[in-house]
Amino acid sequence: MFWLKTKIIEGEGSLRALSKEVKGYERVLILASKSMKRHGFLSEAEDYVREAGAEVFSIAGLPAEPSVETVEELLPKLGEEFQPDLLIALGGGSVIDTTKALKVFYDVPELRFEEIAFIDRFSKPKPVPRLKTPLIAIPSTSGAGSEVSAASVLKKGEVKYNIVTPDIAPDVAILDPRLPRTMPAEVARNSGLDVLVHGIEAYTTKVASPFSDAMALQAIKTVYKWLPLSVRGDEDARAKMHYAATMAGIAFLNARLGLAHAMSHKAAWIGPHGLLNAILIPYVMKFNAERSEYARRRYGEIARELGFQTTKDLIEVVKELNEMLGVPQLSELVDEETFVSRVEEMAEKAYRDGLVAFNPVEPKPEEIRELYLKAFYGE
Template sequence: MEFQLQIPTQIIVGKDCIGKNAALFPSFGKRAVIVKSGSAGKNGALADVVKMLERQGISYHVCDNVPPNPSPEDVAALLGYAPGFDFVVAVGGGSAMDAAKGVAVLAVNDIGAMELYNKNYEVKPLPIIAVPTTCGTGSEVTNISVLEVGDTKKSFLSPDLHPAIAFLDARYLETLPSQVAVDTALDALSHCVEGYLIHDSWATELFAERAFANFALYKAALNKRSFTKDELELMLFTATLGGIVINMAGTSAVHTLGYPLTVQKNVPHGRACALTLGEYVAFSYDAKREKIDRMCTLLKVNGVEGFKDMIGGLLPGKPEISKEELEQYTDISAQAAIRKKNAKPITKSDILNIYFASLLG
């Protein structure tokens, strides 16, 4: 068995963890740029960050709201190439954190937006502090940014894009719309399932299996769309576990298949992944029987069919979609999906079958 485990992000968990650890911020400099989602002003996260920065005598600039599923051009528009900042604070869900990673690069490198994908930056990106306000992305502990490019999404990564600190305060999830909580929880589950099936190591098993057991504890709450504070905290923690898993393992074809659904049909990212996750697990069963059986036991579902039923029960329905559109999405995603590490080799025909079974079945 061979693998690498690198978790450079300092993870700080708990109520008012930003305020209680404000003394950490001056070590990153005296000028911060804040990249935020639209909800950051409603859930208290932005106010906590601003209060802390002011208390520490750190000047700051607040960028405009990050749009959902930002493109490289959207990221450039947030800040462009303006110099003078020492670090970035990302406050929000996956879109805000993905954009913040782009801002960290563009703020100190005189390059065009699409040159983010060159990955070799002359100047080291600014340090990033992440404050997640959803329970899915895991981007607070990864070195990857995923942005919308054309008909799909495309990722860039660098070891320097690992956030320096992640502050996990579940209070910021209390105003999260219930379906957004479900969608992002499904994103975290997808991260863990994909990484678990494509990467054999005790480390991925440790984090993913803990996440599966956690998911079983709050899946009834997901079905009811009603959460206690303890459940929200566990959901936030589980999302970070998922981030650690994909930081080691990457994602599989499931994520690639989800991208056209998000870009073309405006399906939220976590839901888009969940729509094909069940059929991907069924496709993978003959190659990963022991692992999938273990996963289903931890999730407290009756095998693959029980897993598919669990996912289906959490989805609000399927998008209206035609056979022709799915054939188009197969053309868009096949090349990247085949290149991904998967539980077993996957073909373009397999991808089309997974799409059909997931969305037309």
């Protein structure tokens, strides 16, 4: 089955479509990142909402990491002060994920996070009841794919958890390439590498389909060709990467992800998510290819799409791209003593992550530990 709930509006200046999309709503709340306020996109969005005849409220400067604490802090404002009948998320994946979680608890205030969150693949959360408040997502970074996905990833303490329900997939996504052109080079690199790993993992899961494959391959090819230029600030490349991020999001919405993501979720304390994915993916690919004929075949197909031949070629291409873009070694991000003291716990938690069920190979906790150590020592 292939599924997409979100209507996608794309193109230069497409933020203007807000004035049409919010028609008929009375009270609109925009949650935005600091950068969207700084670059003037928040006030532009507010103007379009007013143009449509709605009252607009804004909360700017959401934290970089979506957390349960932030949601709990903002909820009273929604329920008591604003009472919006439409939510707009304007910013990176963190802003969109925070807004999705707010929608859940705003619509069903009696829910508790612990009841509905996916703690691990062996837990059975309560299903989320039907939600009613519509959501428009306007991503400013090009990586997370949150503008089309049915999940919200939230931190509680040191650990990331998922809320998953089709009802939190945004109703509309507006992809205006002017927004990601404001990304610093490092954010463009990390989020772009996240797109690459989304594509590779979505193409090689146990539930990939011809429809998710098409989106995954197009995203991978776009990253390979355009990410280096995007990092240098090329405007056309930034637009192409922005669309590729959403394509990869559609791919993993349907085909899910694998072990690299499970491992990077549990290593979130070390550094940015996209960067960790980029560091881990060559080790995960080698691990999968050595144990699964299916994985070898699928990696080979990706390699040929990029003009190469084998799984080995693809792993080398990914490593070379990392090197070209200045991706550090894991050992440059965290000291050995700290890493080794936590590797056991990370491996155990990664083994329990829901995405492991979709990986082409079922790893043992000790194999995951070994992969973490290989990535750390650059073996």
